[in-house]
Amino acid sequence: MSSEVNALEVVKVSKSFHDPVTVKVLKEVSLELKRGEFVSITGKSGCGKSTLLYILSTMDTDYEGELLIDGEATRGKSGSRLARIRNEKIGFVFQFHYLLTEFSVLHNVMLPGLKLGRKSKAEVEHRAMELLKELDIGEQALKSANQISGGQKQRVAIARALINDPLIIMGDEPTGNLDSKNSEIVFEIFQRIASEHKRSLLVVTHDDDFAKRTDRIIEMDDGRVV
Amino acid sequence: MQLLIDIAITLLRAKLRQSIVAAVGVMFSIAMFVTLLGFMNGLNTLLDGLILNRTPHVRLYNELHPSVKQPIEKAFQRTGDSTHHFIRSIKPKDDLPRLRNATAIMSALENDERVLAVSPRLVAQVLFNIGTTDLNGIVNGVDVMKEVQYYTFNDYLVQGDPSDLATSNNTIVLGKGLAELMEAKIGDVVQVTTATGDRAMLRVVGYFQSGMADYDKVQCFANIKTVQKLLVRPGSYLTDINVKLHDIADAPAMAKEFTSRFGVQAVDIQTANAQFETGSDVRNIISYAVGIVLLIVAGFGIYNILNMMIYEKLDAIAILKATGFNGSDVRTIFLLLSIIIGIVGAVGGLVVGIGLQLVVDNTPFVTAALPTITTFPIDYSISYYVIAVTFALLTTWVAGWFPASKASQIDPVEIIRGK
Numbered sequence: 001m002s003s004e005v006n007a008l009e010v011v012k013v014s015k016s017f018h019d020p021v022t023v024k025v026l027k028e029v030s031l032e033l034k035r036g037e038f039v040s041i042t043g044k045s046g047c048g049k050s051t052l053l054y055i056l057s058t059m060d061t062d063y064e065g066e067l068l069i070d071g072e073a074t075r076g077k078s079g080s081r082l083a084r085i086r087n088e089k090i091g092f093v094f095q096f097h098y099l100l101t102e103f104s105v106l107h108n109v110m111l112p113g114l115k116l117g118r119k120s121k122a123e124v125e126h127r128a129m130e131l132l133k134e135l136d137i138g139e140q141a142l143k144s145a146n147q148i149s150g151g152q153k154q155r156v157a158i159a160r161a162l163i164n165d166p167l168i169i170m171g172d173e174p175t176g177n178l179d180s181k182n183s184e185i186v187f188e189i190f191q192r193i194a195s196e197h198k199r200s201l202l203v204v205t206h207d208d209d210f211a212k213r214t215d216r217i218i219e220m221d222d223g224r225v226v
Numbered sequence: 227m228q229l230l231i232d233i234a235i236t237l238l239r240a241k242l243r244q245s246i247v248a249a250v251g252v253m254f255s256i257a258m259f260v261t262l263l264g265f266m267n268g269l270n271t272l273l274d275g276l277i278l279n280r281t282p283h284v285r286l287y288n289e290l291h292p293s294v295k296q297p298i299e300k301a302f303q304r305t306g307d308s309t310h311h312f313i314r315s316i317k318p319k320d321d322l323p324r325l326r327n328a329t330a331i332m333s334a335l336e337n338d339e340r341v342l343a344v345s346p347r348l349v350a351q352v353l354f355n356i357g358t359t360d361l362n363g364i365v366n367g368v369d370v371m372k373e374v375q376y377y378t379f380n381d382y383l384v385q386g387d388p389s390d391l392a393t394s395n396n397t398i399v400l401g402k403g404l405a406e407l408m409e410a411k412i413g414d415v416v417q418v419t420t421a422t423g424d425r426a427m428l429r430v431v432g433y434f435q436s437g438m439a440d441y442d443k444v445q446c447f448a449n450i451k452t453v454q455k456l457l458v459r460p461g462s463y464l465t466d467i468n469v470k471l472h473d474i475a476d477a478p479a480m481a482k483e484f485t486s487r488f489g490v491q492a493v494d495i496q497t498a499n500a501q502f503e504t505g506s507d508v509r510n511i512i513s514y515a516v517g518i519v520l521l522i523v524a525g526f527g528i529y530n531i532l533n534m535m536i537y538e539k540l541d542a543i544a545i546l547k548a549t550g551f552n553g554s555d556v557r558t559i560f561l562l563l564s565i566i567i568g569i570v571g572a573v574g575g576l577v578v579g580i581g582l583q584l585v586v587d588n589t590p591f592v593t594a595a596l597p598t599i600t601t602f603p604i605d606y607s608i609s610y611y612v613i614a615v616t617f618a619l620l621t622t623w624v625a626g627w628f629p630a631s632k633a634s635q636i637d638p639v640e641i642i643r644g645k
Contacts, residue, residue: 054639059548080552087550094642098545102240112549114229160549172642 005071007167007200008033013055013065015048025051027223028065033168038194038201040211043220052220053172053204057090058082070167087116091161091199095173098157099145105156106132106141113163124163131159135189151182158189162197169193171203175210187213230555234562237542241535245563248531249571251524252622256575256614259517261582263610266513268587268603270506276437277499279378282345282468283477285498286490288325328464331488340471340480345372347466348453355417355425356408363404365418365446367453376470379447381598386412386432395452398428402435403443418456426456518617524571525621528564532629536560536636543633544641557634564626565619572618576611 015026025048033039041049054060056067058074061082067074070089074082086092091112099108106128113124132138135155140148145156154174161169169190175183187210193199194215203214211217219226238245325331328346335344348367353360370392373379380388384402391397398418400410410416414430428448436442448456454463469484471477477494484492496503536543543556587604 050643054643057548059637060639080554083547083550083552083555086548092548094548098541098548098642100542100545102236102542107236111229111233111546115550115555117229164550 006032006068007035007037007070008056008202009066009068009071010052010056011066011068013052013063013067015051015055015060015063025223026055026063029220029223029225031218031225033200033202035167035200036194036198038190038215039203039218040214040216041202041204041218041220042206042208042211043226045206047220048223049204049220050172053170053202056202057092057170058086087112088164089167091164091166091169093154093157093161093169093171093174095176099153099160101144101146103145104141105137105143105145105148108145108156109159109163112160116164118164128159128163131162132156135159151178151185154178154182154186155189158186158193162193162199165197166199168200168202171201171205173205174203175205175207183207183210227558230558231562233546234559234566237535237539237559238563238566241538244531244535245567248524248528248567249574251527252521252568252571252618253574253578255517255520255524256572256618257578257582258520259614259617260576260579260610261586262513262517263613264579264583264604264606265586265602266509267605267607267610270509271605272599272603274502274506275378277502278495280382280436281495281499282377283471283474283495284469284481284484284492286325286331286467286469286484286488286492287465289491324459325464325467325490327488328467329462331490332467334488335467335469340473340476341469342472343372343376343470345369345376345468345470346450346464347468348450348457348459348463349465350453350457351421352456353419354404354408355419360419361404361407362444363401363418363446364444365398365448365453365456367448367450369450370447373447377468382434382436384433384435388432390431391447391449394429394431395449395455396426396428397431397448397452399432399434399447400430401442401445402433403439404446405430405433407443420457422457424456424458428452517614521617521621524618525625528567528622528625529629532560532564532626533632535563536629536633539633540636540641543636544638547636547638548642553634556636557630560630560633561623561626564622564630568619568622568626571622572615575614575618579611579614580606 009032011030012028013026013030014024014028016022016024029052041052043049051060055063058067058069069085072085074085077085099105100111103111106125109128109131110124113119113127114121119127129138129141132141135158137148137152137155137159140152140156145153148156154177171190174190175186178186190201190203191213194201201214203210205211332344332346335341346369350365350367352363352365354363370379370388374388383399386399391399398416400408400416408416410430412430412432415427416430418426418428420426434442434445434447436445451461454461457463469480471480474495478496481492481494481497484490546556546559547553583604583606586602589602591599591602593599
């Protein structure tokens with residue numbers, strides 16, 4: 001892990017949707033994300049910012065150009081390898097919390113850690129508990145995931161994103177569904193992750209106040225970085 | 227893998243009612259499959275046993291047949307003419323149907339290592355005289371103890387003791403139907419007239435009931451010595467030799483061999499009773515077909531429930547994929563769901579199935595035709611349980627495979643963006 005390597009590097013990524021007519025939504029987008037950098041992507045609705053994020057997340061593989069995560073090219077990699085990269089190096093926070101309602105809060109946080117299998121179950125549990133306490137929701141750990149409030153759910157999702165100490169945290173409108181008080185809490189957590197944990201953050205948002213307070217703003221318009 | 231099992235079990239618990247319904251479907255079909263096959267095969271064994279237990283694997287006998295060559299043919303043979311003869315003056319001889327050289331054949335058979343048992347038989351046509359009427363009957367002279375040992379004679383002896391028949395002369399076991407007709411009680415003496423007009427008095431020591439009414443109205447059993455005496459024949463006089471083999475499958479080949487070796491007629495059990503095997507096969511095919519159809523129906527149930535579950539769990543699948551579970555992990559989770567349902571259903575089905583078998587086995591079933599049967603027959607063969615469980619797992623695996631594959635191919639981006 002040499003610190004010179006960018007956490008994320010995008011070289012001339014283009015993408016088209018073909019249904020019903022071919023529309024080019026991303027036009028040779030290039031950008032990079034340094035370690036510990038807190039970056040937001042903004043732009044109007046339909047400018048392709050979410051599409052870009054899902055390409056960066058490795059979940060969408062239908063694109064042209066190059067994507068390097070921690071120096072590793074992801075193009076043409078198998079689904080299992082990409083899943084492994086996501087598991088190990090990327091943490092996600094979505095607009096809608098996307099917790100598994102069948103599991104307890106603690107178990108939700110533990111799942112990616114158990115999947116990675118690098119630590120024992122007890123260690124993962126301990127780490128998950130630490131994260132939940134750090135995010136001030138330690139007392140909710142044993143509740144079912146649908147028994148807690150929206151703001152708490154988003155914090156659980158952040159804890160889950162952090163469980164494997166990923167290189168990059170990606171957020172798709174993480175505050176889009178929250179009131180201003182909870183948005184503020186989430187922002188503070190993100191800032192702390194970037195400064196204390198030295199993680200890179202890449203957050204898609206249309207909340208200008210939120211974006212202004214990040215290290216760098218990437219503005220997109222009509223499939224291009226402005 | 228442990229993690230995937232945990233996830234599968236958690237998902238199952240969240241959908242406990244649907245999962246139970248699916249498992250009950252499998253359970254029901256397995257229970258029916260096991261009960262049906264056990265019952266069918268019990269019945270097969272019973273019905274086949276009715277005939278096969280008492281039937282020798284190979285029967286040697288000497289059938290009455292016309293003289294092969296008439297003297298007139300010899301007269302014309304020399305001239306070489308091919309002519310048709312309608313003078314057929316030489317009739318079959320009267321000393322038939324005895325087996326010639328029976329003692330030598332018997333000792334040869336006894337030394338054959340493929341042979342389990344050899345028992346002699348002397349069949350005599352007789353008339354039973356009751357009052358002024360005569361009834362037709364057939365007395366089978368047998369080696370009683372061998373019949374008991376190899377042909378389950380005891381099972382069909384509804385009253386009396388076979389040792390009475392074996393040890394004392396001039397005793398007879400009457401067919402149940404015949405005994406009722408003659409109103410002969412045990413200990414009574416009946417008068418018998420042979421075809422040649424000799425008369426004898428025989429003491430009734432038991433009743434015989436085979437389950438076939440016509441047979442029981444005619445057939446009687448006696449010690450072979452008694453019958454030889456009755457017919458005024460020497461101790462070597464036999465009409466049949468019954469052979470039981472170690473392996474029933476050898477019977478057709480050995481029947482042919484005996485025919486050429488001993489110069490007698492020989493018939494094997496497969497030829498003599500072809501209809502029984504056909505019947506058993508058809509019954510087996512029907513019960514397997516019904517069982518498998520039940521399992522397939524249960525499989526569709528699982529398929530439906532899993533499909534529904536996948537639609538309800540699209541979010542969960544997307545999130546699992548987004549956090550680093552790959553397609554085959556997702557497939558494994560849903561396959562595990564299906565297989566857990568299958569295993570629970572199969573185990574429950576076996577328990578219920580064996581319970582049902584016990585119920586059927588203890589249900590009274592009394593019929594005059596089957597004297598030794600008091601309850602319905604069940605075959606508790608382990609192979610049916612194995613087949614049932616194998617099929618259950620196979621069906622649930624296949625039923626789970628398609629929805630699980632579909633789940634594994636779900637694109638998380640579509641789900642997450644579509645919200």
